Amino acid sequence: MSEFALEARGLGKRYGKKWALRDCTLEIPTGCVAALVGPNGAGKTTLLHLAVGLTDATAGSVRVLGRSAWERPEVVLPRLGFVAQEHPLYRRFRIGEMLKAGEKLNATWDQALAQTRLERLGIPLDQKIGTLSGGQQAQVALTLALAKRPELLVLDEPIAALDPLARRDFLKSLMEAVADGGLTVLLSSHIITDLERVCDYMILLSASQVQLAAPIEDIVAEHRVLSGPRSDPSAVERLHSVIQASHTDRQTTLVVRANGHLYDSRWQVDEVDLEEIVLAYLGRSPSDAPESQEVAS
């Protein structure tokens, strides 16, 4: 098994004149649950589609499970599970028929796993897909993807359309699958509080570029919020990256990615939670490059 379930190098995709994704370099360690976060239009779906080989890159490369899904679909796809946005299913099929289709279409198929899962969820096999609730459809789509016994499971906005209870149920059963071992998950979403529970790795995309890609633990440990009397943050900037700066006429507040230990008697230093960190990055104007030292006032 390779160390990384996904590796992108200088990956880019252009539609016409517009880059949907640009200069994307990142690695997702095998065995983790990675969140892909970013505002609408940031390039999340493009990155996922490039990864699973639904589209080819304009620049750079992306390998999943050691290979390119675009170049070697016959090698990669059997080991990959993908659930697109809105979990597309054949609405007029009964669930049992959907499972049969899955069995016929896939080289590896764990029918027992699929049946046990659905039984435990109380979803009868003879029901038509179209009559299921949104939460149940999501569970069926997840079951179909898991029955392939994939090594990498890619989910595009799996919980966006679900109510809080269905969302929680979905994540519970996803985490049970992860607990069984041998599975790496990459899921895109913008519901950060849920992600913080289930994910241990985060990729933050904004303005078609990767702003952050690291274990969530490290991200939270490295970021701090500094507050103090109004002042010029340039002294802080010499040592650390200032992600966001805001000023009132008397006070300055900085969200900072600390380069090593951060201590400064002039500032009150506090921890920041993941959601605030994400918002700080997303709040930067698109013209700011990831390493930009520019500060909005």
Next chain:
Amino acid sequence: MIEFRLDQRSGVPTYLQLVQQVRQALRLGILQPGDQLPTVKEVVGKLAINPNTVLKAYRELDREGLTEGRRGQGTFVSHDQPAAVPGDYSALRSALLKWIERARKAGLDDESINALVAATLQTVFFEKAA
């Protein structure tokens, strides 16, 4: 069997919340030597959290000698528990009580007291670092 809960707004890391709940259950006698903790899969199926978080909590409990992981069987409460933690800090405590009384007389409320303690700790840290 212990049932874990999660408070996402507490600011305490998830794995530490699990560790604290086991410690508390041991203090209260809810968990007894030989008891089995829920499996990783049971915990994630209930709380919708990452399995590695549970593993991390269980490793920490093992490290503290409170539990022992048995390969292929699960995690069990140890038979020889380390001595209960709360030591005798009564001298420190009474000195602190006196200090708090003085702080109150000086007009500080609880929040100001906390701020003063935090600021002083920071200064001490800074002096050490310098």
